[in-house]
Amino acid sequence: DTGVSQNPRHKITKRGQNVTFRCDPISEHNRLYWYRQTLGQGPEFLTYFQNEAQLEKSRLLSDRFSAERPKGSFSTLEIQRTEQGDSAMYLCASSLFPGELFFGEGSRLTVL
Amino acid sequence: TQLLEQSPQFLSIQEGENLTVYCNSSSVFSSLQWYRQEPGEGPVLLVTVVTGGEVKKLKRLTFQFGDARKDSSLHITAAQPGDTGLYLCAPNFGNEKLTFGTGTRLTIIP
Numbered sequence: 001d002t003g004v005s006q007n008p009r010h011k012i013t014k015r016g017q018n019v020t021f022r023c024d025p026i027s028e029h030n031r032l033y034w035y036r037q038t039l040g041q042g043p044e045f046l047t048y049f050q051n052e053a054q055l056e057k058s059r060l061l062s063d064r065f066s067a068e069r070p071k072g073s074f075s076t077l078e079i080q081r082t083e084q085g086d087s088a089m090y091l092c093a094s095s096l097f098p099g100e101l102f103f104g105e106g107s108r109l110t111v112l
Numbered sequence: 113t114q115l116l117e118q119s120p121q122f123l124s125i126q127e128g129e130n131l132t133v134y135c136n137s138s139s140v141f142s143s144l145q146w147y148r149q150e151p152g153e154g155p156v157l158l159v160t161v162v163t164g165g166e167v168k169k170l171k172r173l174t175f176q177f178g179d180a181r182k183d184s185s186l187h188i189t190a191a192q193p194g195d196t197g198l199y200l201c202a203p204n205f206g207n208e209k210l211t212f213g214t215g216t217r218l219t220i221i222p
Contacts, residue, residue, distance in 0.1 A: 004154075031208070033209065033210075035212075040214070041214055042200050042212030042213050042214050042215050043155065043200075043212045044212070045209045045210070045211070048208055048209055050208075055208065056207075056208065056209060091154050091155075093154070098204070098208050099143055099145060099160065099202075099204040099208075099210060100145065100157060100160055101145070101155075101157065101202075101210060102157065103147075103154030103155050103156070104154050105152075105153050105154050106152075106153070106154050108152075
């Protein structure tokens with residue numbers, strides 16, 4: 001399978017713990033995006049990489065959130081000191097051309 | 113700030129019926145994508161429209177991009193249960209990120 005891969009698919013954690021999600025994009029795609037989706041809403045943009053450079057971050061991305069793409073391939077999204085409001089589906093997408101995103105299946109986070 | 117509205121929010125129809133869902137923006141956009149999302153999965157790209165007035169057909173789905181480049185519609189003919197899902201429009205306002213609407217949740221009743 002050569003699609004976007006995300007893991008873990010589900011994560012349940014206690015408030016205050018740190019969590020990390022990994023995204024493996026389609027191999028030839030140089031653009032990588034993170035979105036967050038809560039129930040009943042469309043995906044909300046979090047951040048965007050072109051190769052290893054993080055070019056844009058949403059104001060939604062508080063200081064507790066950090067994303068990396070160290071070698072321009074896979075990416076990680078870390079949430080420190082999780083809060084119940086962080087519970088959501090975290091979606092990763094990659095693209096070769098601006099705007100045409102290919103999404104992974106998402107990582108669902110539940111903070112108790 | 114661009115305002116983006118999708119309508120209706122919810123739509124439930126019988127198998128075999130036709131339907132249209134809409135995506136409207138307060139601002140002009142350079143292109144637009146339509147996605148379909150099933151529960152527990154990521155959105156899947158259906159189509160990209162780039163030219164004002166453009167019409168694209170994908171089997172029973174017809175996508176239209178408004179002449180003014182501020183709106184788009186998706187028409188489904190003879191809906192089938194497999195069409196059930198969340199339909200999201202995502203205009204591109206000339207930057208790298210896509211802004212998604214809240215979507216139309218479509219249910220096709222067998």
